[in-house]
Amino acid sequence: MSKAPSTAASYDGSGKWFKIYQISAVTDGGSTIMFPTDNLATVTFKIPASTPNGQYLLRIEHIALHVASSTGGAQFYIACAQINVTGGGNGNPSPLVSIPGVYAATDPGILI
Numbered sequence: 001m002s003k004a005p006s007t008a009a010s011y012d013g014s015g016k017w018f019k020i021y022q023i024s025a026v027t028d029g030g031s032t033i034m035f036p037t038d039n040l041a042t043v044t045f046k047i048p049a050s051t052p053n054g055q056y057l058l059r060i061e062h063i064a065l066h067v068a069s070s071t072g073g074a075q076f077y078i079a080c081a082q083i084n085v086t087g088g089g090n091g092n093p094s095p096l097v098s099i100p101g102v103y104a105a106t107d108p109g110i111l112i
Contacts (some may be wrong), residue, residue: 001017001020002099012058016098018094020048023043056082057083059079
């Protein structure tokens, strides 16, 4: 998620981002890999109660790895939603990252 400086509708997403949820692939050390999101129609998760009130962009990301055995082969499928957090807390979400910049083409899990 990335907090909008004013409204989510006018925000370009150039600020810092933080992760609130992840569904990871499951592997037995490299021989096989299973993706719990296969054929998953919906995902339910909670926004942390400590997230401060305000308007945010919520980024949904799926990384396809079927050709990720070569550099640049991972395929990123993304979508964003505009959300308004109310009744939030006074936390400081972290770690904060930049997008682009959070991944390198040779990171483990991006290059397999």
